[in-house]
Amino acid sequence: MLRWILLFILIFLLDFYAFQVVRTLTKSSWIYLIYWVLSILVVGNFTYYYYNFVRGESFTHGHGYALAFLIMLFLPKAFMLLFMLGEDLVRGVSYGIQKLSGNEVHFKGRREFVSKLALGVAAIPFASFLHGITRGKYNFQVIKHQLFFEDLPDAFDGYTITQISDIHSGSLESKSEIAEGIDLVNRQNSDLILFTGDIVNSKAEEMTGWLSVFDKFEAKDGKFSVLGNHDYGYYAYGGDIELNRHNQMKMEEVHKRIGFDLLLNESRRIEKNGQHINILGVENWGASRHFPKRGSLKEATKTIGENEFNILMSHDPSHFDYEKMELNTDDINNHDIVIDETNVINFGKDIQLTLAGHTHGMQFGIELPALGIKWSPVKYRYPKWAGLYKVAGKYLYVNRGFGYLAFPGRVGIWPEITVIELKKGKKEA
Known part of the structure; x- marks a missing residue:
């Protein structure tokens, strides 16, 4: 009061x-x-x-x-x-x-x-x-990047990936506007579509009226996804273990219904001309103590050997380089805390590219690339909040989100469709 x-x-x-x-x-x-x-x-x-x-x-x-x-x-x-x-x-x-x-x-x-x-x-x-x-919340922007890797298998030179993130179907209103956004995704004609979590606000039921809309995504080599912090049911059911599990079962069915292969600390091999790359997907893990932390790099890479080319989907960008947190006894006994060994950049096996979302760019800010201006209040909570970052030779890309949450709009930070083209070799100066 x-x-x-x-x-x-x-x-x-x-x-x-x-x-x-x-x-x-x-x-x-x-x-x-x-x-x-x-x-x-x-x-x-x-x-x-x-x-x-x-x-x-x-x-x-x-x-x-x-x-x-x-x-x-x-x-x-x-x-x-x-x-x-x-x-x-x-x-x-x-x-x-x-x-x-x-x-x-x-x-x-x-x-x-x-x-x-x-x-x-x-x-x-x-x-x-x-x-x-x-209008701003439907102002879908296609942002393209070429990323160069010396260890990329030759067969994947020019391979394209479209990333989307943070759909938040419980907030969405106009099916026709969203359908145009999905059509824009499909027009990129990418080899893969990767979705990096938060398909709902709190409950799996939010997707009921949207299944026939979001099952229209198309990609040559498949569609893969992970869960975000909003997908576990905590915002609806708190710490009720049974309700959370039931919600996750329904979430897994949702991803199947729209044709996405949901990766829960797992990996998938994409093969081309006798060579391959790996798509890894971990459950949510982030620096905040308020969200479930089930992500495990160890589990996701347990069938992967050394010196392979790996692309990771991890919803929260803080997983990329978070400082090791001090966990108390309650955290350690919590079924939603996975005691993993390190962040992405210090992990023992190569992870050349990490794709994340989560921040939405706060749906408010100003970006003028020609003038080198990029600002949102969310930067004070998440230093890596939107776009491309490179640390210790590894890339992180943070997608600004497809939908919106809480505030039903976007001001200066537009909904994003990211297209990444993998290239073999070093980038020319």
Whole structure:
């Protein structure tokens, strides 16, 4: 209850201060009324959906849009607040100086100018988020990379892999828009499709109405997948072992129904002209203590020899180079904690390429490759949060996600379809 009281106090203070912009620019009582009624409706709607939210219930579209409306209304007000605080600071200093000097003080014209400027700037995040929840979440981007490996078998020179991640079917709405995204995946005509986890938000049942949509993926040499942290049922059933297991059984059936070979700490051999590469898939393992940690590189590679070419699917990018965690007794006895020996880059057998997802790029940020700009708040939680990374001669690619979660949109970080072409040799300078 206390956190809700503090939230309401914060929202009211923000709202009251932003209202000063409106009051400076107009004297219309109708606009004042609309301002406050709209704020009350948005905050009330958010409170309705989240105050009594019970773990085990589905995260509905209503929850998503309640959050979206709150952000769309109050983020612009936060921009107004910055301008008006700055204006008040300047006003206070100027007033003190001018009073001491005995000069007459005039602020009205400047206050109006700053208010107009604040309103204009606040319109930018509002428009951006409005676009994000209407069109941005369907703005599928195909991002292509050529990766060079000296130890790639000759037969796989030019081999192509399409990666998708984080579908989150429980959040999705338009089947026609999603079908266009799937068609875009198929138009890449890749040899493999690899899906790196989180096909649902919390329960396998979320895929019921989407099976006939997501069974349309096509690839020459097959489709492979792994589970993500949302796929185990923890967000619905907590630590109930039996319900979690039952949910996973249904998840495994979902992957079969849409034609994906689900790898649970396993590997598959892809053969071509008498040579082969291995596709590895581990269960979820990440640095956070709040998610299941069942991933085992040892299990996934137990049938693989030395000096083979391996591509790993691991949902959480922190698995790639996490620092060894100190686990307590409860962790060690937990059936969802696998005490594996190391991270990917220090693992004994070669893993030339790791594919991950999980971060979504936070569905918010700014990327301007031509200017070398790439930023999202999620970078402060996951240093490797989107795109290609290379450490100790091994590659990690973090996909920005196909769907969306919680906030029903994307702003600046678009849904991604990754196409990776494997090349033999060294990259030319």
